[in-house]
Amino acid sequence: MVSVCEKDSNLPRPTRVKNKSPAAVQITAEQLLREARERQEPEVLPSEHSITDSTELSDYRLRRRKEFEDRVSRGGRSDVQVWVNYARWEESQKDYARARSVWERALKDHHRNHALWVKYAESEMKNKFVNSARNVWDRAVYLLPRVDQLWYKYSHMEEMLGNIAGARQIFERWMNWSPDQQGWLSFANFELRYNETERARSIYERLFRCHPKASSFIRYAEFEVKCGEVSRARDVYERATEKLEGDYEEAEMLYLAFAEFEQGCNEFQRARVIYKFALDHIPKGRAEELYTRFIAFEKQHGDKQGIEDAIVGRRRTL
C-alpha cells in the first residue's frame, strides 16, 4: 500500500510556526548577496597546455581560427573589436598575409570607421612594412578626407621616416580640402620645424584667404611676432582691419588683439588711437569688452583727462 505520506517522505515535515514575531536580528539583502558571492565556485578554466610539436601548433592555430571565424560571423555587423582581435592574433602568429586578409575583410564592412583604418595602418607600421602602410594610409585618406586624425598620422609617419618632401605633399593634398584652422597651423608648424619661414608665411596667407576670420589673422600676427617681425605683424593687422570692416564680432576681437599687440610694443599712442577708432566703428551695444579693456588701459597708461573721458564715454552708452 503506497500512502501519500510515504511519497513525501523525502521532504522534511512542515512544522507549525509557534512564534510569529520578527527575530531580533534580521538578515539583510546585502548579507544574502555577500554569502552568494562567497559561495561562488571558481570558474572552470581549461588546463594550461604547452605546445610541444609542429602538429600541435597547427592544431592550436586551426582551433583558434575556427573560434575567431565563428565569432566574427556571429557578431559581424556591429562589433569591430572582434575583427581587430582576430587580426592582431594572426599578427602575433607572424602570419602577415592572413592578418592582412582579415583587416581587408573587416574594412569591407566597416570602411567608414576611421579607428579601424588607424589600427590597420599602425599594425603595418609596427611590423615595419612601410610601403603597405603607405598604401593603407593613402586609401584611408582618400575615403575619409574629413577625418583629421588620418592626415595627422600619415604626415607624422612620413616625417618620422625622414621623407620630408613626401610629408609636404601630403600636407598640400590636405590643404586642398580646406581643413579647419588646426590643420593649417600644423602645416605651418611643420615648415617651421625645418626653418622654412618663407613657406610658413605663405601658408598663413593661404590660411586667411581660406578662412577670413579674426582668429586666423591673429594667429598670423602672433607668428610674425614670434619671428620677430613686428612691422609685418602690424601690416597684417592693418590688412585685417580693412578686410573685416563689416562683421562686428570678428572686428571687435581683431581690434582687441591689435591693441594688445601695440601695448606689447609699448606704442601707447597708437593703442589709444586703435581703441578710439574701434569704439567709433562698432555699435555701442556690442562693445562691452572693448570698453572695459580701454578703461583698464587708460588707467594703466593714460592721464587723468583720458581716464575721465573713457569712463564718461562708457557711462553715456549704458
Next chain:
Amino acid sequence: MDGERRVHPDCINASNPYHECVEYCFKKIAEAKAKLEKQGLVEAVSGQSRESLADKRIEEASSEEEEEDEEDNQEPQVDVTQLTGRKKKLYELKVKMNEARKSNQTDVGSEKKKMEAPTEPKGISKQKWVEARQKKIGKILDANGLDMSKAYMLDTQEAAETKYKKWEKEPTPSGWDVFNQKTLYNAYKKRTKNIQVDIEEYNRMRAADPEFYREASSLQYGKAPKISKDKIDKMAKELHDREEKRQEFSRRRKFREEKDIDSINDRNEHFNKKIERAFGKYTLEIKNNLERGTALPD
C-alpha cells in the same frame, strides 16, 4: 671475551663493540673536553658518549641562556672559523632561525599598519584642518565686519589671479568626448615635439631633389624613396611607446572592501558599475527609500 680494545672511555664511539680509537678519535676527544671545560658542565662529560644532535642543541641553548658571560658571547665569534661538521650546521641553523624571527616581526608590524587606518599627515586630519581654517577666516572677517559670503575679500592679488586662471581654464573633456578634435590635435602636437629634426640631412635632401617643394598632384607621390633602416626602427619604437602610454590611459581604481556588495559575480559587479554610472543619480532616492524601508512623504 675480547681482549682489551683500545677504546678511550671518553670516545663517542665507545659503545660500539668493534670500535678502536685512533688518532682522529683522540683529537675529537680533546676538542670536546676543551669545549666542555669552557662551558663548565661536568655532567655533560660523563654523558657525552650517547648524545644526539638535538640534545646537544637544547643543552647548548640552555647553557647559552644560563651563562651571560662575555666568554659565551665571544665563543661564537671565535668558533666560526673553527666549527666543523655538526657544530657548523648548528650555528647556521641558529643564524637562520634568528633571521626568520626578525623578518617575521617586521612583517607582522607592517601588516598591522596596513590593516589600521593610515595615520594622518602632520598629525591633523584634513577635516580638522578645514574646520580650523574656516574658523580663522571667520574671525578675521568678523574683525573687519564682513560676512562669510565675502570671504574672497581676504585673498591677496596672487591668490586671486590663480583663481581667475583656474576659472578660465576649460574643464577637461570626459566620457564620450575624450577624443574630440581639440584633444586629437593636442596629442599630435605632443608627438611632433618628440620628432628629432636633422637639419643637415634635410639640406642634403633638398639639394638632391629637384622637386623638393612639390605640389599636391606631383607624380613623385608613387615613388617610394630609400628609407634608412634605423629610421624605420625609430618609427616602430615610437609606436610601441605610444601603445604603452595608451595602457596608462585609464587608471585602476582602488578596491574598497567596506562598500556594500550588490552583485553575486564579477560580471554582475561590472554590470552594476556601468548601470550606476548611467542611472545612479536618478535612482538615488529610490534606493534610499528601499534601504529605509519606507518612502518619505514628499
